[in-house]
Amino acid sequence: DSGVTQTPKHLITATGQRVTLRCSPRSGDLSVYWYQQSLDQGLQFLIQYYNGEERAKGNILERFSAQQFPDLHSELNLSSLELGDSALYFCASSGTRGGRTDTQYFGPGTRLTVL
Amino acid sequence: TQLLEQSPQFLSIQEGENLTVYCNSSSVFSSLQWYRQEPGEGPVLLVTVVTGGEVKKLKRLTFQFGDARKDSSLHITAAQPGDTGLYLCAGVAGTYKYIFGTGTRLKVLA
Numbered sequence: 001d002s003g004v005t006q007t008p009k010h011l012i013t014a015t016g017q018r019v020t021l022r023c024s025p026r027s028g029d030l031s032v033y034w035y036q037q038s039l040d041q042g043l044q045f046l047i048q049y050y051n052g053e054e055r056a057k058g059n060i061l062e063r064f065s066a067q068q069f070p071d072l073h074s075e076l077n078l079s080s081l082e083l084g085d086s087a088l089y090f091c092a093s094s095g096t097r098g099g100r101t102d103t104q105y106f107g108p109g110t111r112l113t114v115l
Numbered sequence: 116t117q118l119l120e121q122s123p124q125f126l127s128i129q130e131g132e133n134l135t136v137y138c139n140s141s142s143v144f145s146s147l148q149w150y151r152q153e154p155g156e157g158p159v160l161l162v163t164v165v166t167g168g169e170v171k172k173l174k175r176l177t178f179q180f181g182d183a184r185k186d187s188s189l190h191i192t193a194a195q196p197g198d199t200g201l202y203l204c205a206g207v208a209g210t211y212k213y214i215f216g217t218g219t220r221l222k223v224l225a
Contacts (some may be wrong), residue, residue, distance in 0.1 A: 002159075002190040004157075022120065034211070035215075040133075042203075042206075042215055042216070042217050042218055043158070043203060043215040043218075044215070045212055045213045045214070046216070050212070056212055057212075058212055058213075071126065090157050090158075092157070097190070099145075100146035100163075100165055100207045101146060101163055101165060103160055103163070104160065104209070105160075105211075106157025106158050107157055108156060108157055109156075109157055
């Protein structure tokens, strides 16, 4: 158990809909990262927040947005969903701002299926 | 676009055999990490290598960072069924972006 929790574990929805994925980092961790893992694209870095502020951005679509709240939990919002958005979405946390020796602890993931 | 190519993509070996997984890029990374992911779980960090040419050992696993910090390898000696999983390398780019490799799916047969 990494100490990172993600809800829900599974989510099934239809194209065009909007969903919110939630992540609670390990106790004391200030950084939260979001990743998308699909069979054809592998694990893709989406975005990082540190203590409530956006710190780094990866391949995040404009239809996706995220935020980190004062209690440090984070939410990833996915809108106008398409079939290709079906994937595993992971949240990770770390105790630092990030960087070359950062240790990220991954949650169990949310499996999103768009029908 | 920074890419990390891993080879082989799939590997099925017998218990006791040795294997090497490669992670290659045309880009320079400030560090490189290796993770193992098991079905239904998130990746778990195995090691971070920072200096070009650095070698780190974790029991039967040996990790090496290329001299130019563009590539890395993972060598497993005397593989065991417990080593089965998806192995991912991840390069840390200058602006704290994490570029993950394409993955190597390893199956060790008893």
